[in-house]
Amino acid sequence: NNSYKIDLSASLRKRGIHDVFHASLLRIHIPNDDRLFPGQTDTQIWDFEESDNKWTVEQIRSHSGAGIHALFEVEWKSGDKTWLPYHQISHLVALEHYFELLGISDISGL
Numbered sequence: 001n002n003s004y005k006i007d008l009s010a011s012l013r014k015r016g017i018h019d020v021f022h023a024s025l026l027r028i029h030i031p032n033d034d035r036l037f038p039g040q041t042d043t044q045i046w047d048f049e050e051s052d053n054k055w056t057v058e059q060i061r062s063h064s065g066a067g068i069h070a071l072f073e074v075e076w077k078s079g080d081k082t083w084l085p086y087h088q089i090s091h092l093v094a095l096e097h098y099f100e101l102l103g104i105s106d107i108s109g110l
Helices: 010-014 093-102
Strands: 003-005 020-022 057-064 071-076 081-085
Touching (some): 057 093
Antiparallel strands (some): 071 081
16 A cells, blocks of 8 residues: 555644545655745634634735726735735725725725
């Protein structure tokens, strides 16, 4: 048998990740460089059952571009910041607050 059982973290096991893999699927582990690829650890995967609101939006800090093509700098409650396009955040209350701070009523004012 060319299958191996690996030791998974409790959070991955709880999410239903199977711990037995065929040898052809296994590779040497190379840790993530969080400076190049932030948000790639297993603790940053959304878990709907244990929501602690760590990954909810704290505020929208700035934007780049205009209109529906604008990108917005989103600050999460965890402290992380990411740039997201308008179509991904158009439903957020935080966007309404950001527009209020800019003195505009909707995306057409950018």
